[in-house]
Each structure stands twice: as C-alpha cells, then as structure tokens.
Amino acid sequence: MKTLVILAHPNIEASRVNKRWKQELHQHTDEITVHEIYKEYPDWSIDVPKEQGLLEAHSHIIFQFPLYWYSYPPLLKKWLDNVFTHGWAYGSNGNKLRGKKLGVAMSIGDKQDNYQAAGSVSFTVDEVIAPFKASAVHVGAIALPYFAVFGASFQASDEEINQSAADYFQYIIEYR
Template identity: 40%
Template sequence: MALVILAHPTFDKSLANKIIIKELKCSNIDVEIRNIHDLYPDYNIDVKAEQEALLRHKTIIFQYPFYWYSMPAILKLWFDVVFEYQFAYGSKGDKLKDKNFVPSFTVGSSQSSYTALGFQHFRVYEFCKHLEQTAYHTQMNYIDPIYFYGTSLAAGYTENEIKANAKHHAQKLIQKLLELGE
C-alpha cells in the first residue's frame, strides 16, 4: 500500500489533481490518501497521526500543484513538523530509512517556459533539489519527480487537454508504483 500526501489548497476546483487522485483510487494499487488541507484546515497538523501514516507505508507520494517554484505552504509546514529530529533524522531518526520518496506534481505553465531562455529561466528539476536533499537527509530513496506542464486554464490550456494529460500523468505514477512493488 502506498501513501499519498495530497496538498492542494483548492482541490475541489482542481482539474488535474482531482483526475490524478481519481485514477489512483480506481487503479489496482492500494493507496491511502491523506488530504492534508481537509485534515488540517487550520494548519494544526497532528504530527503523531502523520508519522504513524508514514510508518505504515513503504512508498510515500507527495501530490501537489507546483506553487511559486516549490510546494503549497501546508506541505512545507507538514515537512517542518512531521519530519522531526529523532524521527526522520538525527542519531535515532531512521524511521523513514529505505522508504520511497515520490514527488508528483502539476505545473501550470508550459514546458518551454521552464528553460534557460524561457520565462521561468530554469528547468523544473532544478527547483526540486530541496526535495532530493530532504530524501537523502532522511535516508529515503528519492524517486525522480513525476510531473506535467500545462495544467492552468488561465495559461490557455483547454479542459480536455488538462484532463487527458492528467490521466497520462496518473498512468505514469501507477506504473512507477508497480515498478516499486506497490
């Protein structure tokens, strides 16, 4: 069974992330989905409950929209309080050792904007180094991020394009989970 930490502040309005979660639920893979915005609308995260969820799973997927070249605030807070000293790191902090760390996110802009000469000036993976280091620091197995571009209606993408790409994204995620033995 895989754990999905879903961190979308407006999940009810999402096209892409809703489809990804729906496809995961409909797959043959057993997943536990923790929508941390629904669980903690006041941002008062139950650290022990979240740590217990992490301990139950070999693979942890972090599903979210790419916000300001990073993650939504609640997911950053989640990492800050859940990956605590002597749980995730430190002399006795090996509770996440050998678990799979899978970033899975949606990017509103186009792929061409995430180039040296594009509007964003950097490739998406360059913004993910903090995720990779977090995985290494906690002795987790970092899995390269699974993401896709063009998830924003405001950026000119159509609903049909977004839905089709989200389904494709979900299939890539499901395939990765199967490869990881989930």
Template identity: 50%
Template sequence: MKTLVIVAHPNMANSVVNKMWVDRLHQEEDITVHDLYAAYPDKQINVEREQQLLLEHERIVFQFPLYWYSSPSLLKEWQDVVLTYGWAYGSQGTKLHGKGFGLAMSTGGPEAAYQAGGYNHYSLSELTKPFQAMANLTGMRFLPTFAAQGVRVLNNEQLRESAEALVRHLKTSF
C-alpha cells in the same frame, strides 16, 4: 508495496488535474491518498497520526501543484512539524531510512518554461532540490519525479491520460 500519496492542494474543488489524479489513485488498493488540506482545514497537524502513516508505507509521494516554485504552504508546515529531529533525522532519527520518496507535480506552464533559457529559468529538477535534500537527510531514496506540465491547456482526454500515467509511474518507476 504500499504507497502513501500526501496531497497538498489548497483549492482541490477548483483543481482539474490534481483532483483527477486523486480520484484515479483512490481506485488503487496499494495506494493510500492523504489530502492534507481536507484532513487539516484548521492547519493543526496531528504529528503522531502523520508519523504513523509514514511508518505504515514503504513509499512516500508528495503530490502538489507547483506554487511559487515550491509546494503549497501546508506541505511545508507538514515537513516542519512531522519530520522531527530524533525521529526522521539525526543520529537516532532513522524511522524513514530505506523508504522510497517521490514527487507528483503539476505546473500551469509548459515544460519549455522550466529549463535554462526558458521563461522560469530553472528546471523542475533544480527547483525540487530542497525535496531531494529532505530525502537525503531522512535516509529515503529520491525516486523519479512525475510531472504534468502545461496543465492549463490539457483537454479531458489528456488529463485522463495523465492520471493513468501517474498510476503507471507509481507502480513501475519505484
């Protein structure tokens, strides 16, 4: 099954975990890695190109670091301009129906910070409701989220393990 991983990290050169994930995912034949910030440094998204990429894959994954309890801004812009009425949703917008959709996220804070009573008060599941709603509206199946949390304190071995875990997740959880 072909998987499209849409990566949104505004500073990939200084990333640790997302960069390692991307490097590892590039080794997989059935996974296409598409870095939005590299593809669109001017932030002018080619809608037709993006829609064609979506059509060519059975599963779509958004990979990003959690920024202010959501995704980096270019991913939101991508959603706004690519997932158009009549194409992705609406009575005639059925192009994504039946595709799998998932998230691969990293957080600087530990898992304990993302729960009721934790530092951030909300779970990742609660914070990702807009992505779940997007999947519902576009007829995609929302799949289990992959999250690496507390990445600021992970050592190189733990980072490598997270990259391998992501690959296993993409191959088995969907």
C-alpha cells in the same frame, strides 16, 4: 505494501489535474492510500504522531501537489516542518525514513519548454525540486524521479489530463 500518497491541494474542488489524479488513485484503493492533508487539517493543526505512524507503515511515499511559486503549497511545507522531526527523521537516533522511497507528483502550470536554462523559468524541474531531493538525502531516503504534468493552468486538454492520470498510476506502480 501499499503506496502512501500525501495529497496537498488548497482547493481541490476547483482543481482539474489533482482532482482527476485523486479520482484515478481512488480506483486502486487496494494498492494506494490517499491522505489529503488540506481535508484532514482544515485548521492546520497537524497530528504529528498520527502522520509519523502513517509514514512508518509505508515504504513508498508520494507527495502530490500543484506547484506554487516553484515550491510546495504552504500546508505541505508546514507538514514537513512538523512531521520530519529531530530524533525521528534525522539526528543521531532519527532513522524512521531511512531507505524509504519518496517521490513527488506535481501539476505544473507553465509549459515544459520553459523549464530549462534558456526558457522563461531559467531552471529545470530537477533544479526547482532540489529542496525536496536534499531533504530526502538528509533523512536517508531515496528520492525517486519526479512525475509531472505541464501546462496545467489552462493549456492541458481534458484528454491530456486523463492520459496523465493513467501515466501517474503507472509511475506509482513502476517505482514502488
């Protein structure tokens, strides 16, 4: 079964990392479906049955996005609020995501060293993504280890970004 990548970047044209990752994933369309929500919903009016149908058709789902304010870009938050509904994702009859593998693939502007208790961020990436992991638990899904590239704002070289794209594809294959 194919992997579904929900890609949420507010300005993919100006992106270095997510644009390169998208290009990499498009070389594997037999294995990966990329669903770009900022392109699909420029008016932010989300077709909930369509999105739920897509999720139901996949058992391995990756959320790909640039880390903004230690969180998701806003359309992805709205997408989660709208799509993970009571009676579908959770609640007594809400079991549609149960047992599915969910992952996050993030470009992170800051350096990896700063993402620790003693670093300038004060928190690890695993702590930052606690809402994602708690949400996966809440819907009975399996939260996979995250994939990330650091220094995405300006430090990462083209070579490092190219390498991260290859690593990202391997991450998808490894955990599917």
